[in-house]
Amino acid sequence: MAFGLPTPIIRIIDSARRAFQDAIGVETEGITASAQRADRVSNDFVPGPSGSESRIENPNKPRDPNQTELKRSCEATLIPSGEKVQLSQGDRVLVTQALGGSFTVQTEAGYLARIAASDADALGLEVSRAKDEPAEAGPFDLQKVTENLKTVFDPEIPVNVVDLGLIYVCEAHQLADGGHRVEIKMSMTAPGCGMGDVLKEDARAKVQAVPGVKEVDIEIVWEPPWDQSRMSEAARLQLGML
Numbered sequence: 001m002a003f004g005l006p007t008p009i010i011r012i013i014d015s016a017r018r019a020f021q022d023a024i025g026v027e028t029e030g031i032t033a034s035a036q037r038a039d040r041v042s043n044d045f046v047p048g049p050s051g052s053e054s055r056i057e058n059p060n061k062p063r064d065p066n067q068t069e070l071k072r073s074c075e076a077t078l079i080p081s082g083e084k085v086q087l088s089q090g091d092r093v094l095v096t097q098a099l100g101g102s103f104t105v106q107t108e109a110g111y112l113a114r115i116a117a118s119d120a121d122a123l124g125l126e127v128s129r130a131k132d133e134p135a136e137a138g139p140f141d142l143q144k145v146t147e148n149l150k151t152v153f154d155p156e157i158p159v160n161v162v163d164l165g166l167i168y169v170c171e172a173h174q175l176a177d178g179g180h181r182v183e184i185k186m187s188m189t190a191p192g193c194g195m196g197d198v199l200k201e202d203a204r205a206k207v208q209a210v211p212g213v214k215e216v217d218i219e220i221v222w223e224p225p226w227d228q229s230r231m232s233e234a235a236r237l238q239l240g241m242l
Contacts, residue, residue, distance in 0.1 A: 067092040068105075074122040076113035079104065079155050082194025085113065087122075099153040100160070100202065101128060114155045114198065140180045140212025142172050148206040149184075155195060159238060161186065161203065165230025168221060179214030182207050186218065187226045196220045 073089045087093070087107070097104035101117035120127045149167060150160040161167055169185040184203065188196050200218050207216045228241075236242045 064092075064094065067094050068123050070122050071124050072122050074115060074119040076105070076115050076119075077195070077198055079112040079114055080190070080193050080195055082196070082198060087113065087115075093123075095123065097153070097155065097158055099158060100151050102153075102155070102202075104155045112156065114195075138211045140172070140210070142170070144210045145170060145172070145182055145207055145213070148210055149203060152199060152202045152206055154189065154199070157189070157239070159231075159235045161199065163232040163235040163238075164189070165232065165235075166199075166226065175214055177214070178212075180212050181215040181217065182210075182213055184216070184218045185221045187221055189226055191222055191225065 070087055070089050070091045070093065074087055076085055076087050077083070078085055091108065093105035093107055093113075095103055095105050096112070103115040103117075103120070103123060105113055105115055105123075107113060115122065117128055146162060149170070150162045152161045153159065154161065154164055154166075157164065166186050166188065167184065168187060169183065171183050172180045173183065174180055184207070186200070186203065188199070197220075200220060204216050204218055207213060207218075231239075231241075233242070
């Protein structure tokens with residue numbers, strides 16, 4: 001007497017299902033991918049922000065033409081944790097933002113990372129070297145400080161820190177030698193954001209380049225908490241909020 005065997009049911013968590021679906025290129029409900037399209041698909045475990053992660057590769061699936069293959073290994077900063085990671089030569093990333101000299105990329109594992117301007121060549125781009133650029137000259141002008149701060153961008157939002165409303169205080173005090181000390185208090189869009197130190201150093205470098213600036217003091221503050229009311233009209237318009 002023959003007994004019918006029950007049809008096996010495979011349950012996949014959402015993140016694994018999306019990764020598998022993307023690698024195979026078809027819907028995975030019930031695992032309907034054909035054997036031909038799944039042939040030579042590999043599943044490797046690679047280092048990620050939360051430990052080892054699964055990376056599925058399918059040589060049969062056309063690669064995204066918008067992705068860039070890293071020309072060399074480079075350091076990157078995970079967004080928004082601020083954790084440092086190493087991206088490897090040959091990894092494919094999607095550049096989602098290129099503002100203020102740095103690059104926000106999405107990795108094959110799906111997380112966002114920031115690549116510094118000094119590592120632009122890893123993306124196949126030319127590295128901009130500040131030492132090759134002529135130094136700015138002229139008298140000190142606090143407005144110039146604000147203009148330079150407008151070249152510092154949030155890595156997740158295509159808006160500069162001034163229009164985003166992250167600069168709470170920006171003051172200048174003349175020193176005995178005639179130079180100026182610039183004091184800045186800035187915040188982040190979310191409490192405890194790990195990108196605070198990164199944006200702080202970006203801002204410091206941009207302000208230090210202003211003629212007449214001898215000292216720069218930047219403090220990250222959390223009170224009062226940032227909210228959308230601090231954004232400029234230009235930022236709201238850019239983000240489609242008006």
